[in-house]
Amino acid sequence: MDLYIDTANLDEIKAANDLGILDGVTTNPSLIAKEKIDYGKRLAQICEVVKGPVSAEVIATDFDGMMREGRERAKIAPNIVVKLPCTIDGLKACKAFSDEGVKTNLTLCFQVMQAWMVAKAGAFLVSPFIGRLDDVSEDGMDLIQKIRQVYDNYGFPTKVLAASVRHPNHMVQCALAGADVATVPFNVIQQLLKHPLTDAGLEKFIADYKKAFPG
Ligand code: E4P
Numbered sequence: 001m002d003l004y005i006d007t008a009n010l011d012e013i014k015a016a017n018d019l020g021i022l023d024g025v026t027t028n029p030s031l032i033a034k035e036k037i038d039y040g041k042r043l044a045q046i047c048e049v050v051k052g053p054v055s056a057e058v059i060a061t062d063f064d065g066m067m068r069e070g071r072e073r074a075k076i077a078p079n080i081v082v083k084l085p086c087t088i089d090g091l092k093a094c095k096a097f098s099d100e101g102v103k104t105n106l107t108l109c110f111q112v113m114q115a116w117m118v119a120k121a122g123a124f125l126v127s128p129f130i131g132r133l134d135d136v137s138e139d140g141m142d143l144i145q146k147i148r149q150v151y152d153n154y155g156f157p158t159k160v161l162a163a164s165v166r167h168p169n170h171m172v173q174c175a176l177a178g179a180d181v182a183t184v185p186f187n188v189i190q191q192l193l194k195h196p197l198t199d200a201g202l203e204k205f206i207a208d209y210k211k212a213f214p215g
Pocket of ligand 1 (some may be wrong): 028073107127131163
């Protein structure tokens with residue numbers, strides 16, 4: 001399973017990249033709004049740091065606007081993936097970009113048929129939002145499992161990118177379900193390597209050693 005970081009914060013992206021196992025980045029308009037910086041400028045900075053896929057979302061909601069903005073974003077760097085919503089216009093733009101050879105990430109996916117349609121339109125990535133489904137008493141992981149099965153049934157190459165990941169157990173379940181990618185906030189990436197028994201065990205190893213070999 002590939003690991004993307006879900007943020008537009010450059011310090012977090014650099015820190016995650018320094019781990020040596022980061023595969024890509026996802027951004028969205030809310031994440032950019034938090035940074036209070038021009039979207040294009042921040043994308044260029046991110047692409048300097050990370051060479052894997054960097055998802056850049058369009059703000060327009062109509063087909064022509066999505067195509068215009070998507071083309072602008074795609075010019076920023078060769079690793080930009082144009083992020084489009086799972087709507088009628090988003091689907092049409094996905095097909096048009098696929099025909100042009102531009103990679104897309106179809107976001108805000110909440111049901112299996114959205115995933116099936118965007119795969120038919122040639123999406124590179126589909127982003128089911130698991131945390132937001134859990135928030136409304138639905139089962140986000142169930143959606144990942146079903147999309148995985150449909151894609152495998154028909155051999156769709158579209159990658160399943162688990163989005164809206166909230167905690168390490170989501171990551172475990174995503175890996176077991178065969179998600180291709182998980183995009184994760186920085187605080188959750190940090191939690192993935194944490195276990196109190198690791199800390200306690202390490203403390204004891206060092207203390208035992210120092211007791212036996214003082215100085
Ligand atoms: C995906 O690409 C989105 O940016 C993201 O995962 C949304 O997560 P949230 O539900 O925590 O806002």
